Every structure is written in C-alpha cells, then in structure tokens.
Amino acid sequence: MDTINSEHIDAETNWVGRVSKRAFSRVEFTAYLVLGGLLAIVAAIGTIGAVMTLAKAAADVESPLPLVIAIDRILLVLMIIEILHTVRVSFHEGALACEQFLVVGLIASIRRMLVITLESSQAQDSGPSAPELHGLFNSSMIELCVLGGLILVMVVSIFLLRRNAHAHGAETHVLKR
Numbered sequence: 001m002d003t004i005n006s007e008h009i010d011a012e013t014n015w016v017g018r019v020s021k022r023a024f025s026r027v028e029f030t031a032y033l034v035l036g037g038l039l040a041i042v043a044a045i046g047t048i049g050a051v052m053t054l055a056k057a058a059a060d061v062e063s064p065l066p067l068v069i070a071i072d073r074i075l076l077v078l079m080i081i082e083i084l085h086t087v088r089v090s091f092h093e094g095a096l097a098c099e100q101f102l103v104v105g106l107i108a109s110i111r112r113m114l115v116i117t118l119e120s121s122q123a124q125d126s127g128p129s130a131p132e133l134h135g136l137f138n139s140s141m142i143e144l145c146v147l148g149g150l151i152l153v154m155v156v157s158i159f160l161l162r163r164n165a166h167a168h169g170a171e172t173h174v175l176k177r
C-alpha cells in the first residue's frame with residue numbers, strides 16, 4: 001500500500017514540477033521580451049541624443065566639453081546595446097554569458113573615467129581655491145586609480161574567459177541555469 005501512495009505522490013510532484021516549470025518559463029520569456037523591447041527603445045532614443053550631441057560638438061570646436069559629453073552618450077548607448085545583447089543571449093541559450101557583463105562593466109568604468117577627467121578640468125577652469133582644488137585632485141586621482149585597477153581586472157578576466165573557452169573548444173564562460 002505504501003508503494004502505491006508513494007508512486008501517486010511522486011506522479012503528483014512531477015506533474016506540479018512540470019506545470020510550474022512551464023509557467024515560470026513563460027513568465028521568464030515574457031519578461032525577457034518586454035525588457036528587450038524597452039532596452040531597444042532606450043537604445044534608439046540614446047542614439048538620437050548622441051547624434052544630436054555630436055552635431056553640437058561639431059559646431060563648437062573651441063570647447064572640448066561637447067565632444068566629451070558626446071563620447072559619454074555614445075558609450076552609454078554602447079552599454080545599453082551590450083545589455084540588450086546579454087538579454088538576447090540569455091533568451092536564446094537559457095544561460096547568462098559572463099563576458100557580456102564584464103564588457104558592460106568595462107564600458108561603465110571608462111565612462112566614469114571620462115566624467116572624472118571632465119569634472120577635474122572644469123574645476124581647474126572655474127578656479128576654485130587651492131585647498132579645494134587639491135582635495136578634488138586627490139579624490140579624483142584615487143578614484144581614477146581604483147577604476148584603472150578595476151579595468152585591468154576586467155580585461156584580464158575577459159582574456160582568461162576567452163582563453164579558457166578556446167582551450168576547451170566551447171563557451172565555458174556561459175553560466176547555465
């Protein structure tokens with residue numbers, strides 16, 4: 001009698017597992033679809049904004065500020081596109097690709113370095129007092145060094161992931177769910 005009950009319970013558990021897996025897969029599919037669409041819209045709007053900023057930079061060749069802002073916007077769009085690519089890979093392969101996250105982090109770190117450099121040059125041009133300028137310089141240098149180290153770690157990580165994937169003849173940098 002216990003065998004019949006345990007088989008019945010196992011069958012119900014398997015059925016519940018299959019139904020819940022199917023339901024969660026549909027929710028996940030819908031979420032990826034919506035997120036992908038939203039990211040595509042954001043990328044399109046960001047591209048238009050970057051083009052407009054680049055046109056302003058071309059008109060104002062005297063000041064480097066518009067060009068740095070244009071580069072910042074272009075890198076932001078590139079980050080969004082990389083995130084969209086990550087969503088697409090996750091959607092099709094049912095896995096997360098580590099390398100795309102590292103690339104997004106790399107682009108974000110480079111963007112931050114550009115912003116710090118721009119803020120530092122703007123502070124020097126505006127002429128704050130010497131102690132304020134010294135404090136800003138010190139904090140900027142510390143942040144730039146940390147970002148430089150972070151960029152180095154991410155580049156080495158990407159290199160190691162690719163080398164490992166090449167050595168194993170497969171994409172070992174993909175985390176299966």
